[in-house]
Amino acid sequence: MELRLYDTLSKEKRIFAPIDPSNVRMYVCGPTVYDFAHIGNARPVIVFDVLFRLLRHLYGADHVTYVRNITDVDDKINARAVRDFPALPLNEAIRKVTETTAAQFASDAAALGTLPPTFEPRATDFVLPRADGKADMVTLIKQLIAGGHAYEAGGEVLFDTASMPDYGMLSGRKLEEQLAGARVAVDAHKKNPADFVLWKLSSDNEPGWDSPWGRGRPGWHIECSAMSAAYLGDVFDIHGGGLDLIFPHHENEIAQSRCAHGTSVMANYWMHNGFLQVEGEKMSKSLGNFVTIRELLETRKFGGRKWSGEVLRLAMLRTHYRSPIDWTASALEESQKVLDSWYDVIGDDTQANGDVDDGVSASLADDLNTSNAIARLHAIASEARGRASGLPQIELKRKLKSSALILGLLHRTKGEYLANDPEVVIVDQARVDALIAAREARIPSEMRIRDPYAIAYLRGDSRELVRVVALSLGLRGLLQVGKAKTLSPHNFSVMRNQKSHAWNVLPVHLAFDVGFHRTKVVSRPLAQSSARQGEKTYHESQSRLVHAGTLSRNK
Numbered sequence: 001m002e003l004r005l006y007d008t009l010s011k012e013k014r015i016f017a018p019i020d021p022s023n024v025r026m027y028v029c030g031p032t033v034y035d036f037a038h039i040g041n042a043r044p045v046i047v048f049d050v051l052f053r054l055l056r057h058l059y060g061a062d063h064v065t066y067v068r069n070i071t072d073v074d075d076k077i078n079a080r081a082v083r084d085f086p087a088l089p090l091n092e093a094i095r096k097v098t099e100t101t102a103a104q105f106a107s108d109a110a111a112l113g114t115l116p117p118t119f120e121p122r123a124t125d126f127v128l129p130r131a132d133g134k135a136d137m138v139t140l141i142k143q144l145i146a147g148g149h150a151y152e153a154g155g156e157v158l159f160d161t162a163s164m165p166d167y168g169m170l171s172g173r174k175l176e177e178q179l180a181g182a183r184v185a186v187d188a189h190k191k192n193p194a195d196f197v198l199w200k201l202s203s204d205n206e207p208g209w210d211s212p213w214g215r216g217r218p219g220w221h222i223e224c225s226a227m228s229a230a231y232l233g234d235v236f237d238i239h240g241g242g243l244d245l246i247f248p249h250h251e252n253e254i255a256q257s258r259c260a261h262g263t264s265v266m267a268n269y270w271m272h273n274g275f276l277q278v279e280g281e282k283m284s285k286s287l288g289n290f291v292t293i294r295e296l297l298e299t300r301k302f303g304g305r306k307w308s309g310e311v312l313r314l315a316m317l318r319t320h321y322r323s324p325i326d327w328t329a330s331a332l333e334e335s336q337k338v339l340d341s342w343y344d345v346i347g348d349d350t351q352a353n354g355d356v357d358d359g360v361s362a363s364l365a366d367d368l369n370t371s372n373a374i375a376r377l378h379a380i381a382s383e384a385r386g387r388a389s390g391l392p393q394i395e396l397k398r399k400l401k402s403s404a405l406i407l408g409l410l411h412r413t414k415g416e417y418l419a420n421d422p423e424v425v426i427v428d429q430a431r432v433d434a435l436i437a438a439r440e441a442r443i444p445s446e447m448r449i450r451d452p453y454a455i456a457y458l459r460g461d462s463r464e465l466v467r468v469v470a471l472s473l474g475l476r477g478l479l480q481v482g483k484a485k486t487l488s489p490h491n492f493s494v495m496r497n498q499k500s501h502a503w504n505v506l507p508v509h510l511a512f513d514v515g516f517h518r519t520k521v522v523s524r525p526l527a528q529s530s531a532r533q534g535e536k537t538y539h540e541s542q543s544r545l546v547h548a549g550t551l552s553r554n555k
């Protein structure tokens with residue numbers, strides 16, 4: 001299958017031909033570790049993880065090298081260190097900030113279902129020449145100076161943009177235009193306003209390394225030139241990142257790498273994901289719509305509930321990576337429903353069989369058309385639902401799972417998925433038993449739980465959950481439930497399914513008795529004998545069907 005990728009540099013979709021198919025090499029700019037990553041930061045993390053998975057699928061898991069750096073030297077980090085750890089020596093304070101933030105990022109990335117990159121180098125390990133001889137920033141800067149591409153001025157080493165005739169190709173910003181538009185005398189020590197910093201001197205209260213140009217620290221761009229060369233060589237296959245990095249960051253990476261190595265390209269394909277908006281507006285702290293990955297996972301700040309990483313991931317992939325994405329609560333709800341329905345199809349015992357649907361892989365091979373791939377997954381899921389049982393259905397379920405895995409989705413069983421829902425929290429069985437016993441003592445004998453077979457997950461605002469409740473309702477019990485509806489109509493519903501004449505009920509009485517206001521019920525199919533006696537379906541209140549279970553009438 002031919003993989004075609006849109007290349008920002010040539011501005012066209014091109015057939016991907018790796019330099020070495022036994023080692024396909026990709027570099028993606030990673031986080032600057034000074035604070036929690038926001039949801040916009042999650043987009044390249046997810047998008048390039050899908051590309052990583054696709055490349056592994058096409059070339060073999062051992063034949064792809066994916067490098068994503070960690071920027072742990074930056075003025076924002078210094079400022080954060082001084083603010084948060086004023087009592088500590090600067091280096092220690094910086095280490096605290098970067099280690100804590102890098103660990104937060106790793107945990108967010110894992111929650112989003114991403115594979116760890118092959119290498120995650122930290123910038124500070126690549127400032128000075130290394131014992132292992134891998135590329136480093138100081139050596140690169142020396143090479144640039146020696147080659148006439150950089151000069152020292154005003155306490156800085158600057159890249160001389162005029163030394164590179166085709167500077168500006170990636171962003172389409174011609175040097176002359178930049179000169180014409182530049183304000184005069186902004187940086188008097190620069191030969192050209194577009195010249196950028198490779199190295200700058202540090203004051204005593206800034207982090208610094210001893211270099212041929214004095215104690216200082218690298219500019220932002222040089223780290224990626226060094227770390228990509230260290231792991232992927234002077235020229236590699238794919239360089240990725242967000243659209244906002246095209247200029248100046250990627251433009252300057254290209255200038256540094258090409259001029260230091262004397263190559264005509266740095267990477268053969270430049271890929272950029274589009275911007276992210278929140279509910280139709282640019283995300284900003286001042287607008288109050290700034291939302292971090294962690295807040296989505298662990299708080300109810302956005303959309304009134306916590307979201308699993310898998311829901312966030314699916315929501316991100318429903319839009320093509322190059323298009324702008326509008327991050328909305330309704331899109332998250334929709335993604336939650338989709339995952340509910342897919343996990344309903346695959347259930348608990350479906351194994352991936354490696355049979356990836358041709359339509360899914362062809363969609364992804366067309367410049368990562370994830371929305372088409374997802375449409376195809378819907379088709380497979382509905383086909384699987386349409387087959388009553390038997391081998392074809394099992395094969396379809398397996399195909400659904402195997403195909404979704406390339407998108408990093410459906411890697412759990414249904415049970416694991418439900419248990420991983422952040423709105424579902426497991427509580428201890430003893431408390432559940434005590435609550436049930438208390439309820440049993442209060443209600444008429446004909447309503448008591450008799451024949452436990454359904455497993456219920458009840459969830460509530462208290463963050464506690466009744467994990468397993470055995471339910472058995474007789475017909476009279478159902479009528480009682482119907483009455484109980486009036487107690488809290490916005491929470492629960494009872495209705496008769498016209499088609500199957502099954503009762504769709506919520507165990508209102510039970511939820512009330514154990515003190516929960518919102519209920520999610522998951523029940524298991526009955527044993528054959530009791531299944532014949534009739535069935536009823538449990539629905540969740542606020543219109544989200546969690547899982548239709550079956551329930552028999554008591555005799």
Ligand SMILES: [Zn+2]
Pocket residue numbers: 028029030224249253
């Ligand atoms: Zn970079």
